[in-house]
Amino acid sequence: TVGAVAIDSEGNVACATSTGGLTNKMVGRVGDTACIGSGGYADNIVGAVSTTGHGESIMKMVLAKQVLHYMEQGMTAEEAAEAGLNTMKTRVDGFGGVIVVSRSGDWAAKFSTKQMTWAVVKADVLQFGIYHNE
């Protein structure tokens, strides 16, 4: 799965997510990606999220919307991303990752899996990573 979230100079946020799904999946199986609130969500009032990971778990959690809900409650992008992934692990034993951008331009790239490839550009500075603590 691949995804992106962004905020532009006018303060508008957006998300996009695209996937081939699960390897050797059943014909007709659709995961979280195409489901609004699961594979992604964007709302100028809060921010934008794109997800990756075990689709059925993400769908049970409506993970992207859940992360934004945590932000509405006052968490930072990073705190909300971690809270969403922790809740998914606790409640449905699911693993994955999220990227987040808030309406103020804060961002996060968090994952409960062993790795997730990510990159961010903010103020002309590029950062990227794969493993935890990178």
Next chain:
Amino acid sequence: MKPVIVVHGGAGTIVKEYEDQYRSGVNRAALKGYNVLKQGGSALTAVEEAVVVMEDDTLFNAGCGSVLNEEGEVEMDAIIMDGKNLASGAVSAVRCIANPIKLARLVMEKTDHMLLTSKGASLFAKSQGIQEVPGETLISERSRERWKTNLKPGSNPVVSQIGLG
């Protein structure tokens, strides 16, 4: 507001020997989207352009390079959403489309619907002038090898992916 873009290339298995290519792949995608933002483009176009870069890269599980279903075919899903007005478009189980994210944006902008699937999505793509590509062109050698391995007796692709995302 200073523009920001964040991209991910998935949380699944990463082959060690391709680590540098994964890094350069997400970097190219992020920079592509950031250039759109720097030139005054919208967040919506930036995320679309960034995702297209990764859909076109066989290393990632989307577009060209997607994993295969149990019949050895590519079926893809995509979604895009605009935070300005909560507009959204998505496609699921689409075949023979190089960039499903572009089709998702067309669903958002050209229909009254949120999600088109399978045959309906294909018919809509055709109506919008999106050219179908042979399914074979979306299949990477790596995806085919992984599919074959998972077909072997005793293989359980679902169990082997637990914890990997």
